[in-house]
Amino acid sequence: MSFLFYAGGAVALISTLFVILQTNVVHALIYLVLSLLAVAVVFFSLGAPFVALLEAIVYAGAIMVLFLFVVMMLNLGQTTREQEKAWLPPRVWLIPVVLATVLLSGLLSSFPANSIEVTEVGVMEVSGLLFGPYVLAVELASFLLLAGLISAYHLAKSR
Amino acid sequence: MDTIPFEHGLLLASALFALGLVGVTTRRNIVFVLMSLEIMLNATGLVFVVGSSKWGHADGQIMFLMILTLAAAEVAVGLALIIQLYRRFKTVDIDVLSQLKG
Incomplete structure (x- = not known):
């Protein structure tokens, strides 16, 4: 892995x-x-x-x-x-x-030294959360996609 | 299962983010700017997934799904704006948009 x-x-x-x-x-x-x-x-x-x-x-x-x-x-x-x-x-x-190097070195100096025990977080856990506590976020995401769809249609329309 | 150092995941995400930043600040072609923005969003999502894997929670993956949705909506609007820009000015140079400042 x-x-x-x-x-x-x-x-x-x-x-x-x-x-x-x-x-x-x-x-x-x-x-x-x-x-x-x-x-x-x-x-x-x-x-x-x-x-x-x-x-x-x-x-x-x-x-x-x-x-x-x-x-x-x-x-x-x-x-x-x-x-x-x-x-x-x-x-x-x-x-x-130069700017990106400064940003990268700033980020690098703030990392905690730890290790990840790779545990598989599968579809079950994710979808359990999606249909449980995060159901409102899913609804909001669909609103966001609808807004993106409508604005893309409106903006790209030729007049 | 073996272990991956936490900071290596963060290092990869930061390096991708810095590369995206270089792309955004260097390019004048608006298509490349949008692509570099995608790279930066993807790097942000990578941090969430690394965190999710570190603490064994699915919450980080949910946040990645939200970023994915955001990226899809952002790309749709951004590409529509690119089409409109190309139609009006016949160019993909972002510097022509500076005439908006009046």
Whole structure:
């Protein structure tokens, strides 16, 4: 299990790095799908199979397909790729990388040193909570999705 | 079952979050900005799942499901805004939106 964790984590980090370095939108999307699938493997190794499946189905499946549809609709071709290269000279990376390093070192200094005994928290426990104490949160999530649906329809409508 | 150090899970999540932050602050193409936001949301969800696994509770996984829903709604609205931006300005450059400041 810990091998799965480290392998998945390494793949996730490398493919995420490629996502932010890519100039081609479709290649970046494919790397993002790879990164999300690797995070799903990490979830599985942490003993959360239900969440791992949802990550693969909803994140890497549905949301990324939504991205892909929009990218194909916009038809960002060769010209955008050259523009992208012109937008990203090496010096623009300097300040964001420094800021992110500061953030990362701040986070690293606050970690508690502990270890996880991997216990599987399966579908039963999660769905028991979802239909028990968290039923209101499920309702609110459905409201949120409805609001997202309506606003996406309204915003993308051509006039 | 073997053990995974707690801080390694947090380290992975923080590194993913920092990479997403670099993407958000560096990119000018709005599609890449939205993708980097997805990376950051996913890293946040990873922290919740690591915590859920550490304490053996399902609550963290519930929070991850909420983040998943939030990400889906956010992506739908964000992509609709991208389509509208492209229709009006024929570009995906976020800097053209600075004309909103008047």
